[in-house]
Amino acid sequence: MSGWAQGGVRKFRICLSVVILAGFLLWAPAVQALSEDQQLVVDAWSFVNQSYVDPTFEGIPWRRLRQRALEQPIPSRESAYEAIETMLAPLGDPFTCFLRPEQFKALTDSTAGSISGVGLQLGINEGETVVQVISSLDGSPAAAAEIQPGSVVLAVEGDSVEDLGLEGVAAALRGPSGTVVDIELVAPDGERQSLSLERRTVDLRPVRSRRLREDGHTYGLLQIRQFTTKVPELVSTALAELQNKCVEGLILDLRNNPGGLVSSGLKVGNSLLDAQPLVSIRDRNGIVDTIITDAGELYDGPIVVLVNSGTASASEILAGALQDDGRAEVLGRPTFGKGLIQTLIPLSDGSGLTVTVARYVTPAGNDIQSVGIMPNQVLAALTQETPEDDSQDPWLERAMVALQNQFHRHDKHIERTAMT
Known part of the structure; x- marks a missing residue:
C-alpha cells in the first residue's frame, strides 16, 4: 500500500506541476503584434543584417541598435524613417543608407537613363563627410553653370551638408522640372559660389560615339557617361557601327563616369576582353569570386582609355581590367577611388536601402578604395574636364598619339615574327 500511495503522490505532484505550468502559460500576456511602421524598421534592419559587407559590423552593437529603435515610440511613417536613419548612422558608411520613396524612385530612374534635377554626380570619400562633385552631366543645368569636378557642396536650400548627408544632398537637388534650387559650394580653386539652378529632366544619353x-x-x-540598364546594348551597337567605318583604334572615354550599375559595366568589359579576368569581388563571408570574361570580343583592335577624377566605381572596374590585362593603355588623371559595391533593396512602402555588399580588386589585385587607378600616362589637368569641341580637347590628341604608337609597336612585332 505504501508503495502505491507513494506512487500516487508522485503522480499527483507531476499532474499538479503540469496544471500550474499550464496556468502560467494560459495567463501569460499575449505577444503584441508589430505595427506597419515598426515592421518597416525591422525589415530594414534584417536586410542590412543579411547583406552588409562586414558581418561583424566593425564592433558596432548591431542587434542592440535594432532593440533601441523598437524601444522608442514609432507612431508614424516619418518616425519609422528617422528610426532607420538613426539605426544606420553608427555604421559610418556613407554608401549604406536609407532612401525615402521619392529618393528611391529617383535613384532607380537614373539607372534607367533619365533624371529630373540639376545633373550633378556626387560622391563622398570613405570616412569623410565632405560631399564632392564628381561631374556635371552634359546638357544639364549644372553643366550650363560650369560647376567643376572637385567642387565641394556646402549647403542646399540653406540646409548644411553635415545635416543632409550624401543622399540628402542628392534628394534635395532633385525635383520637378521647372522648379529652382539654391546651392552653395566651393570650387576647386577655393572660390565660394552661390547658385540658383532650374531643375529639368536630363536625358543621360549614356553612350555616344563618333569617328x-x-x-x-x-x-x-x-564615350560612356554612366552605366545604365541599356548601356551594354548601346555599346554593342556603337562598336558595330564604328567597325563598319573601318576604325583602326578605339578611344574609350570614361571621364566623369561615376559608375552606375556594376552589372552593366561588367557586360561592357565582356565585349572588350577575350577570356580574361575582369574583376575579383570579395563578399561578406570573405569568399573571392573572380569573374572571367567569355571567349571572343566584339572589338579586338587597339584601345586607349581616358579617365579623370570623375571616373568612379563601375567605370574604374572596367578601366582597371583593361589596364591590368594589357588590353589598353590608360591616360588621364588618377580616378576617384570607389572600390565598394552597393545593392538597391526596395522596402514595402516604396522606400528603400542602398547597402554596401562587397569590395572589389582589379585583376592584378589592386584595391582602389580611396586610392583610385593610376593612369599609364598622367596628363595635365584640363580647365574644362570634357571640352565640347574635339579640337579644344588636348587629351584626345594624346590618345590618338598613343594609338599610333600602338600601331607602330604592332607593326614591328609583325616584322620580327616574319623574320624569325
Whole structure:
C-alpha cells in the first residue's frame, strides 16, 4: 500500500506541476503584434543584417541598435524613417543608407537613363563627410553653370551638408522640372559660389560615339557617361557601327563616369576582353569570386582609355581590367577611388536601402578604395574636364598619339615574327 500511495503522490505532484505550468502559460500576456511602421524598421534592419559587407559590423552593437529603435515610440511613417536613419548612422558608411520613396524612385530612374534635377554626380570619400562633385552631366543645368569636378557642396536650400548627408544632398537637388534650387559650394580653386539652378529632366544619353580622323588614320571615340540598364546594348551597337567605318583604334572615354550599375559595366568589359579576368569581388563571408570574361570580343583592335577624377566605381572596374590585362593603355588623371559595391533593396512602402555588399580588386589585385587607378600616362589637368569641341580637347590628341604608337609597336612585332 505504501508503495502505491507513494506512487500516487508522485503522480499527483507531476499532474499538479503540469496544471500550474499550464496556468502560467494560459495567463501569460499575449505577444503584441508589430505595427506597419515598426515592421518597416525591422525589415530594414534584417536586410542590412543579411547583406552588409562586414558581418561583424566593425564592433558596432548591431542587434542592440535594432532593440533601441523598437524601444522608442514609432507612431508614424516619418518616425519609422528617422528610426532607420538613426539605426544606420553608427555604421559610418556613407554608401549604406536609407532612401525615402521619392529618393528611391529617383535613384532607380537614373539607372534607367533619365533624371529630373540639376545633373550633378556626387560622391563622398570613405570616412569623410565632405560631399564632392564628381561631374556635371552634359546638357544639364549644372553643366550650363560650369560647376567643376572637385567642387565641394556646402549647403542646399540653406540646409548644411553635415545635416543632409550624401543622399540628402542628392534628394534635395532633385525635383520637378521647372522648379529652382539654391546651392552653395566651393570650387576647386577655393572660390565660394552661390547658385540658383532650374531643375529639368536630363536625358543621360549614356553612350555616344563618333569617328575621328588624324594624320591619315581613322579612330573611333566611344564615350560612356554612366552605366545604365541599356548601356551594354548601346555599346554593342556603337562598336558595330564604328567597325563598319573601318576604325583602326578605339578611344574609350570614361571621364566623369561615376559608375552606375556594376552589372552593366561588367557586360561592357565582356565585349572588350577575350577570356580574361575582369574583376575579383570579395563578399561578406570573405569568399573571392573572380569573374572571367567569355571567349571572343566584339572589338579586338587597339584601345586607349581616358579617365579623370570623375571616373568612379563601375567605370574604374572596367578601366582597371583593361589596364591590368594589357588590353589598353590608360591616360588621364588618377580616378576617384570607389572600390565598394552597393545593392538597391526596395522596402514595402516604396522606400528603400542602398547597402554596401562587397569590395572589389582589379585583376592584378589592386584595391582602389580611396586610392583610385593610376593612369599609364598622367596628363595635365584640363580647365574644362570634357571640352565640347574635339579640337579644344588636348587629351584626345594624346590618345590618338598613343594609338599610333600602338600601331607602330604592332607593326614591328609583325616584322620580327616574319623574320624569325
